[in-house]
Amino acid sequence: MRTGQTHLFIPGPTNIPERVRQAMNVPMQDMRAPDFGELTLGLFDGLKKVLRTESGRVFMFPGSGTGAWEAAITNTLNPGDRVLMARHGQFSTLWVEMAQRLGLDVEVVDVPWGAGAPVKEFARRLGADREGRIKAVFVTHNETATGVTSNVVAVRQALDECFHDALLFVDGVSSIGSIDFRMDEWGVDLAVTGSQKGLMLPAGLGILGVSDKAMAAAETTTMRRAYFEFADMVKMNEGGYFPYTPPTQLFHGLRASLDLIFEEGLDNVIARHRRLAEGVRRGVHGMGLELVAEHPSLYSDTVTAIRVPEGVDARDVLRIAYERYNTSFGSGLAKLNGKVFRIGHLGDLNEGMCLTALSVAEMALAEAGTQVEFGRGPAAAMAWFTGQAESPALRV
Ligand code: PLP
The missing domain is CATH 3.90.1150.10 (Aspartate Aminotransferase, domain 1)
Structure with a gap:
């Protein structure tokens, strides 16, 4: 016993604070009610503060961090695009696998599990890529499998130093809201997280921060996507609505967890x-x-x-x-x-x-x-x- x-x-x-648990214990409500946006619109603003972005757009997909990975990739890249990724733990490995499954041409840099993102090697490859064939660089900010935090700023610098135009994807699933993360300042184009870590909620929301540059890419890219289509979300999110049934209780929990974060x-x-x-x-x-x-x-x-x-x-x-x-x-x-x-x-x-x-x-x-x-x-x-x-x- x-x-x-x-x-x-x-x-x-992670552990859910009592205030957040209580906030989720509410009756089900009408997701198309005229006042539904009163609950949801403020959440987008709150998440922007957590991501430290003013210019970026936030999406909340019913799903988990893995879903947000998929949304980020399928909306902003084309089939066969070359992308640069490192493998140094289980989560960076899974991200590589997803990119491969989705038909990207993945240039993988293997480093020991326990090392960080190989910034020098990334810089070398980006510098050598004179034709701009690399369309995106992926960084697992916090490799949860190894307890390693990588230097996203240094990867941004590597891109800037060779005037490389690739999008910068960052997996912040186990960092955002707990470890310093600055989407705008660091020039992150796609920031991925989930509800069940620093946000202290149950799993169920795949959260994305998307830069203007990535939003512009999404207008022309041709990778197949349906559920995760940014454009559907943009249209519905305008009034605080969603293209499909959203997890309302999680939104109430998120309101409470954002309040706790900002109070502290x-x-x-x-x-x-x-x-x-x-x-x-x-x-x-x-x-x-x-x-x-x-x-x-x-x-x-x-x-x-x-x-x-x-x-x-x-x-x-x-x-x-x-x-x-x-x-x-x-x-x-x-x-x-x-x-x-x-x-x-x-x-x-x-x-x-x-x-x-x-x-x-x-x-x-x-x-x-x-x-x-x-x-x-x-x-x-x-x-x-x-x-x-x-x-x-x-x-x-
Ligand atoms: N990326 C990292 C760094 C993670 O720690 C996790 C989960 O632990 C994931 C991605 C996958 O996220 P999810 O389990 O929410 O799909």
Whole structure:
């Protein structure tokens, strides 16, 4: 029998704040009512603030982040277009696969899982592409499988330095709303996210930020699309309506979650994620474990992927945490399966929750056969959270 609170430390879906849950508990309403826009129109404005775009347009597709990927690709590219992508974790790998399935000519750069987007290699290939055959560059801002945050600004610079006209696609599914992301300032053409991570909602909305340049491309591109057609959305969204049945309860939840984010302040939300993530990382290092991320400059503030010692199976850690301690951690995905477990630390989170994650991790690791000196992980995080850490500059 399970008693007490179940702990969810996966990098999405994330914990839903009580206020957001309550906001969704409303009767069903008429999606064609004259006043429906009173609920929806403000959501577009709120999402623009989260994406930090003034000139861009926001779409909310019933679906998930993967649907938003597909909408981004099919609306703005042509069949057979060459696109430049990196593969350095499970999500960037899936994005490559989708692009291939949709008939794009994908130029893939493989780098180790744990590395960031290969900016220098991207710059070299873009520089060599004198005929402008590369139509888009894709960056997974936060590779949720490896806990790696890539430098989108540097990719923008690489494009600008060689006056390259390719569209910049960014997967911000596990970064937007939690890690600094600036659509306009960084010149992002297509920004993709979902409702179930930094926005602290159930899954169900695929959210897209689209630049003017990408909207212009959508007018002439010929890739097949139906459900995800931007033009249908544009027409209906004008009055706050949708071309098909929208998830109204999620909209009520989104209103509440945007309110929470703006009450805390987006900059403060981002700073909180940084502070909590640093505590988790210090805790993990305090336990003597290594991260998948190759370098501190790549550390993700939303998810930490942790290597278990040789001879220990990370699946045991996950199972013990779940069965004995009511706690879910993220699993090691694809080639990291069995070698890695992940602590998701995004959304509605505080210091005490991070300490719980570290404490349960220590117990599960010990029971799975790891040598653990109990308390070292939480102690390192506590020192950080209370300002008593020895070296605040560990991140360099
Ligand atoms: N991209 C990243 C970086 C993700 O973390 C995820 C999901 O975890 C996805 C894409 C896929 O999003 P969804 O599961 O909402 O379709």
